[in-house]
Amino acid sequence: RKEVEQDPGPFNVPEGATVAFNCTYSNSASQSFFWYRQDCRKEPKLLMSVYSSGNEDGRFTAQLNRASQYISLLIRDSKLSDSATYLCVVNMRSSNTGKLIFGQGTTLQVKP
Amino acid sequence: DADVTQTPRNRITKTGKRIMLECSQTKGHDRMYWYRQDPGLGLRLIYYSFDVKDINKGEISDGYSVSRQAQAKFSLSLESAIPNQTALYFCATSDVKGGNNQPQHFGDGTRLSIL
Secondary structure (H helix, E strand, C coil): CCCEEECCCCEEEECCCCEEEEEEECCCCCCEEEEEEECCCCCCEEEEEECCCCEEECCEEEEEECCCCEEEEEECCCCHHHCEEEEEEEEECCCCCCEEEECCCEEEEEEC | CCCEEEECCEEEECCCCCEEEEEEECCCCCEEEEEEEECCCEEEEEEEECCCCCCEECCCCCCCEEEEEECCEEEEEECCCCHHHCEEEEEEEECEECCEECCCEECCCEEEEEC
16 A cells, blocks of 8 residues: 555546545654645645644645545635646654655646 | 756766766755656655765665765766666755654756666
8 A cells, every 4th residue: 555645637627616635644653744736847846734723725725634544635716727736745754754755646637 | 046956957868877966955954855756656755865964765766876965965876877767856855843844845857868
């Protein structure tokens, strides 16, 4: 089982739609979580951190469910510019590493 | 100016050649990383360094070596390039607070093709 798993998609949605992505992680000791956005042939960029209480940034809402070991990203009122790959990232902390593990990414295509 | 700069941005070379990819940062972060990205496989960690004297293998370090010359510089070498090392390579940096890795900041990437 992969340490961080995402549905690769693609998710094809019309403008204005609401879309949600889930990501599951295998290590219950994981401590911090992030969503990154990556445009085609570009570098990944931090979209938002995911806090235990959930957090919202404009049209984007991130949630964490530790009991079920998944995080989610909800995008409301999708824009054409939201088309990208969304990477789920988990901090697998141990005594001397603290590495980030990246999911494969979920591709979103927003259509006019 | 970019906070994390990778050179070169693109490189085409032949099998067996030695190649060095360079990364420099102005963010003042102690932690630096090299990843490769292949279609369908996502980002995979090659090597990482938590300070100048610290070098650690990632999940796919075979065929690669690194050098952390200074806090701001982390270079990746392919001693004898082979075609399956053709990929998009990213350097990243991060800060650490309370023992937790903060979000990573990526360079623009180096597109490497081995013929």
